[in-house]
Structure formats: C-alpha cells, structure tokens
Amino acid sequence: MASPYAILDVPPTADAEVLRAAYRSKIKAAHPDQGGSLEEFVLIKEAYEEAMHTLASPDHEPADVTYHPPRGHVGYTVSYLDHAVVRREGWAVDDPENFARAEALDLPVSEFGAFAVEHRESVLEAAERHGFSWPYSCRGGACANCAILVVEGAVEMSVNTVLTTRMRERGIRLSCIGEPVTEHLAVIFDIGSLPGLADLRLPAQQVNPAE
Numbered sequence: 487m488a489s490p491y492a493i494l495d496v497p498p499t500a501d502a503e504v505l506r507a508a509y510r511s512k513i514k515a516a517h518p519d520q521g522g523s524l525e526e527f528v529l530i531k532e533a534y535e536e537a538m539h540t541l542a543s544p545d546h547e548p549a550d551v552t553y554h555p556p557r558g559h560v561g562y563t564v565s566y567l568d569h570a571v572v573r574r575e576g577w578a579v580d581d582p583e584n585f586a587r588a589e590a591l592d593l594p595v596s597e598f599g600a601f602a603v604e605h606r607e608s609v610l611e612a613a614e615r616h617g618f619s620w621p622y623s624c625r626g627g628a629c630a631n632c633a634i635l636v637v638e639g640a641v642e643m644s645v646n647t648v649l650t651t652r653m654r655e656r657g658i659r660l661s662c663i664g665e666p667v668t669e670h671l672a673v674i675f676d677i678g679s680l681p682g683l684a685d686l687r688l689p690a691q692q693v694n695p696a697e
C-alpha cells in the first residue's frame with residue numbers, strides 16, 4: 487500500500503498544517519457527492535489519520551513545530567457546552583441563556599469551557615489538540631456524528647455536507663470540517679440526539695488523546 491504521504495501528496499516532513507491542507511483538498515475532490523468514490527474517500531481519510539498519528543507519536547521528531555499565524559491573524563476562541571448538560575438541566579437547546587446559566591454551575595472542563603483554534607484548524611481538531619474526545623466518524627462531511635450547534639459567531643464548512651438547509655439555517659455545523667470565521671464562537675457539542683441528526687450518524691469513532 488502507498489505511504490500516507492504519497493496518498494496525500496505531501497513530503498514525509500509535512501507538519502500538521504500541511505497535512506490538514508492536503509487532506510481538505512483531497513477529501514473534497516474525493517467526496518462521493520463531488521463525483522469521487524467511497525473507496526478513495528476512505529483511503530484519504532485513513533492516510534490522514536495515519537500521518538497525524540505518526541506526527542503525534544513520541545518518537546517523531548518534527549523539523550519545526552512552531553505555529554506561525556498569518557499576518558494580522560488574531561486567533562479564534564471557542565466557548566463550548568456539552569449537550570448532555572442542556573438535557574440534564576432541562577434547558578431548550580436554542581435558548582441563548584444557556585451559556586450564562588452554565589457559568590453558574592460548577593461544571594467540569596469536559597462539559598463547559600473555552601479553547602483556542604488556530605488558523606486553518608477545524609473546531610474538532612482544536613478540541614482534540616486541547617485533549618477533548620468529541621464524537622466523530624468520517625471526518626469528511628458525510629455523517630452527522632461531529633455536529634455542533636453554533637449559538638454565537640460563524641463557522642464555515644469546506645465541503646458540501648449531509649446537513650439539510652433547515653439544519654444549517656438553525657446553526658448546525660460539522661465540527662470536523664468547520665472552521666471559525668469570527669473571532670469568538672459559542673457552540674453546543676455532541677448534539678447527535680437532536681431531531682434528524684440520528685439518521686445521519688455512522689458508527690462512531692473517537693480520539694482518545696490519552697492513548
């Protein structure tokens with residue numbers, strides 16, 4: 487089998503940002519909705535995961551891991567709230583007061599908090615980089631496992647997705663391919679139990695950063 491770097495068309499010295507850019511470009515072209523095949527889609531997804539896994543291994547010696555934001559880039563922050571809290575407290579998921587209410591509770595960081603997102607990084611990638619295990623499956627816009635509800639700010643997705651127009655109008659985005667386009671976001675994650683999303687889910691996968 488070809489190396490993951492050959493499949494992604496990057497050098498073996500590629501850093502995370504180069505891998506992400508190559509993955510997004512390739513997965514977009516290979517998406518079944520864009521005329522690609524499922525086999526090609528899966529091959530690219532697995533190559534990306536293997537290359538990222540290698541990059542994260544303790545034996546890997548990256549040439550340069552310094553993050554260089556583009557000129558003028560001020561960074562993005564994401565405030566997050568677990569949908570499990572919303573359900574447990576009996577709140578309506580669309581209620582704009584949810585984050586203010588969550589502030590008053592003594593919630594663990596796995597359920598409520600904030601993290602930074604780098605330039606060209608998806609919300610899911612940033613969550614994982616900060617040690618969180620948010621749900622996902624395909625990592626390419628073909629399921630709803632990674633869906634989030636954007637309560638504040640805006641998120642752009644790099645490919646067409648399985649989400650309906652109505653879902654997108656409601657503020658639902660896919661965190662695996664969704665990048666912030668406003669400096670601050672507030673999102674509710676793990677919303678797979680909302681109406682319509684359960685039918686769009688695939689068998690779950692999840693990164694465990696501790697492994």
Ligand code: FES
Pocket residue numbers: 621622623624625626627628629630631632633660661662663
């Ligand atoms: S994990 Fe399938 S669309 Fe994000």
